[in-house]
Amino acid sequence: MMLFSLKGAYRFWQRNAFIFRRIFPESLAVNFLEPVIYLLAMGFGLGAYLSTIGGLPYLVFVATGLVSTAAMFGATFECTYNAYVQMYYEKAYDAVITTPLNVEDVVVGEILWGATRSVLYGTVFLIVVAAFGVVRSPLALLIPALFMVSGLMFSVIAMTFTAVNPSIDYFTFYFALFITPMFMFSGVFFPLDALPAWVSTAAWLTPLSHVVSLARALALGTVEGRHMWDLVWMLVVTAALFPLPVVLMRRRLVK
Amino acid sequence: MVALVASPSRAVTMRSSVVRASGLTKRYGPIQAVDGISFEVRPGECFGFLGPNGAGKTSTMKMIYCVLPPTAGDLQVLGMDVRTRARQIKARLGVVTQDNTLDSALSVRENLVIFARYFDLPWREARRRADDLLEFVALADRADSKVEQLSGGMRRRLMVARALVSQPDLLVLDEPTTGLDPQARQLTWEKLRQLKRTGVTQILTTHYMEEAAALCDRIVIMDQARVVAEGAPADLVRAHVGREVVELRGLQDGEAILKVVGDLADGHEALSDLLLLYTADGEALLHRIREQGLVVEAATLRRATLEDVFLKLTGRTLRD
Incomplete structure (x- = not known):
């Protein structure tokens, strides 16, 4: 693996930020839509039939979980569809690597940008649900920092898939087989400890479950020692996978 | 400064x-x-x-x-x-x-x-x-x-x-x-x-x-x-094809023409119905063809270009 330069990565991040600035409101609105629909349907619709989960009103339980999925989608869309269009159709990477930036800088810049979008989407969503009175602790102020970590994690995973993805059509598989099941089985809509032991063990292996667990604890002020392991899990997985997209993208772009 | x-x-x-x-x-x-x-x-x-x-x-x-x-x-x-x-x-x-x-x-x-x-x-x-x-x-x-x-x-x-x-x-x-x-x-x-x-x-x-x-x-x-x-470019043209090119179209007997022009042509390139003759003196070459009464539908004299060099060196097969 050739070394990336932090300055080079920052330059590519800056390009993305420059472009994003102008489509910011629309783009944010679209990425919001999905979690908000879930919030309305589950929180108010389904919630009307449920009393409480673990002592929490269902709306509070779901909303504090959906914050994390909003953040996940922010990073995931950036590093799947957006990155692929930039790389394959727009040939933006081909242009940038003729400058002092190299492939590694571009990939790392894209991952950092994915994490940034994750923080943006997650935080704005957090502010929206706070209006429903679901945030109960000042520890919630740490959630954006958590989303920087989880954003890096989801960006690294998505970018790895993008680097080996033969065609834009295959992102459907990424979403159908990875993102959607994770969305359903990571403790967003129901607590994992209510499930058979093997299911909650399987869920523990999914990246999103750790984000949900930690973000909810921060929003509600119920942080315990075990939450430390969620953070460690994310950091270890992110660090371990980080070289993958960088190496695979070089292999793809430089023959 | x-x-x-x-x-x-x-x-x-x-x-x-x-x-x-x-x-x-x-x-x-x-x-x-x-x-x-x-x-x-x-x-x-x-x-x-x-x-x-x-x-x-x-x-x-x-x-x-x-x-x-x-x-x-x-x-x-x-x-x-x-x-x-x-x-x-x-x-x-x-x-x-x-x-x-x-x-x-x-x-x-x-x-x-x-x-x-x-x-x-x-x-x-x-x-x-x-x-x-x-x-x-x-x-x-x-x-x-x-x-x-x-x-x-x-x-x-x-x-x-x-x-x-x-x-x-x-x-x-x-x-x-x-x-x-x-x-x-x-x-x-x-x-x-x-x-x-x-x-x-x-x-x-x-x-x-x-x-x-x-x-x-x-x-x-x-x-x-x-x-x-x-x-x-100019040196390549001179070295590989010479100064001028005579293009002959509608030939009845290409072989006969080559024989007639002899050493007036430095080289030639034959296509389906076109014969290119590379030469230092196109006027003299055309004159000799006319003198001999050989039948040619059309004859053009032009300066040799890089394209002649290119085709001569890389051939006429289509590359994809």
């Missing part, structure tokens, strides 16, 4: 060659794209690579602008090894890739400003250069347009402008005018000639002979991954 006393490293490269390749080789699996070629580009010149599709021109360009590692051989650009100092080399290059790679999410002007940032120019300087360059390539009035609203010629000129934001010592152009109409091509040539007068060394690839003849001081002709000829 500071600008005239350039950095010492630059002064050194200016004395020696800008690009020096020896035994340069590129393989993609079993495919030999570039097969041990050697060449040298001198400071301030315009150096052209000619060749049919698949000859290895683009692979060579990509190795020069450091996005494709050579399989073997040595390649020095601006006095540095492409394998170890790609970043430093690229900081001093301007590159026009074969495909347009403009950012469609950005305006014409923003394309230049953002690109300048990759070279660490401050925003202010980036904006100043962008405006100057848009003026230079006659796109100032389109500064706020979207890239999609530009014609093919305008996009190509914007690519050239973008390659110049870093004030490069070496400009690499991979087929700068392919697909452009004659007016757009003339305008691009004019800009490249203007740049050359300011001392920017240029390397370009093309399969337009008139482009090579119009712009290049020296060229190499590549075919099947190798260099088959090298020199100034």
Whole structure:
């Protein structure tokens, strides 16, 4: 693996930020839509039939979980569809690597940008649900920092898939087989400890479950020692996978 | 005055060659794209690579602008090894890739400003250069347009402008005018000639002979991954085909004609119904054919061009 330069990565991040600035409101609105629909349907619709989960009103339980999925989608869309269009159709990477930036800088810049979008989407969503009175602790102020970590994690995973993805059509598989099941089985809509032991063990292996667990604890002020392991899990997985997209993208772009 | 006393490293490269390749080789699996070629580009010149599709021109360009590692051989650009100092080399290059790679999410002007940032120019300087360059390539009035609203010629000129934001010592152009109409091509040539007068060394690839003849001081002709000829365009024409070409159409007996013209022709090329005779004295050759009363439907005398050299050396088979 050739070394990336932090300055080079920052330059590519800056390009993305420059472009994003102008489509910011629309783009944010679209990425919001999905979690908000879930919030309305589950929180108010389904919630009307449920009393409480673990002592929490269902709306509070779901909303504090959906914050994390909003953040996940922010990073995931950036590093799947957006990155692929930039790389394959727009040939933006081909242009940038003729400058002092190299492939590694571009990939790392894209991952950092994915994490940034994750923080943006997650935080704005957090502010929206706070209006429903679901945030109960000042520890919630740490959630954006958590989303920087989880954003890096989801960006690294998505970018790895993008680097080996033969065609834009295959992102459907990424979403159908990875993102959607994770969305359903990571403790967003129901607590994992209510499930058979093997299911909650399987869920523990999914990246999103750790984000949900930690973000909810921060929003509600119920942080315990075990939450430390969620953070460690994310950091270890992110660090371990980080070289993958960088190496695979070089292999793809430089023959 | 500071600008005239350039950095010492630059002064050194200016004395020696800008690009020096020896035994340069590129393989993609079993495919030999570039097969041990050697060449040298001198400071301030315009150096052209000619060749049919698949000859290895683009692979060579990509190795020069450091996005494709050579399989073997040595390649020095601006006095540095492409394998170890790609970043430093690229900081001093301007590159026009074969495909347009403009950012469609950005305006014409923003394309230049953002690109300048990759070279660490401050925003202010980036904006100043962008405006100057848009003026230079006659796109100032389109500064706020979207890239999609530009014609093919305008996009190509914007690519050239973008390659110049870093004030490069070496400009690499991979087929700068392919697909452009004659007016757009003339305008691009004019800009490249203007740049050359300011001392920017240029390397370009093309399969337009008139482009090579119009712009290049020296060229190499590549075919099947190798260099088959090298020199100034006029010298190549003289050395390989002579001064003039007589084109004969509608021949009844090509063999008889060759016999008649004898040593007046330095060489010939036979096509389905066309015979090309390379000669130093076309008038004399035509006179002899008429004298002998040989039947020819049409006879044309013209100056030999690079195209004759090209076809003679690379053959007439279609390359894809």
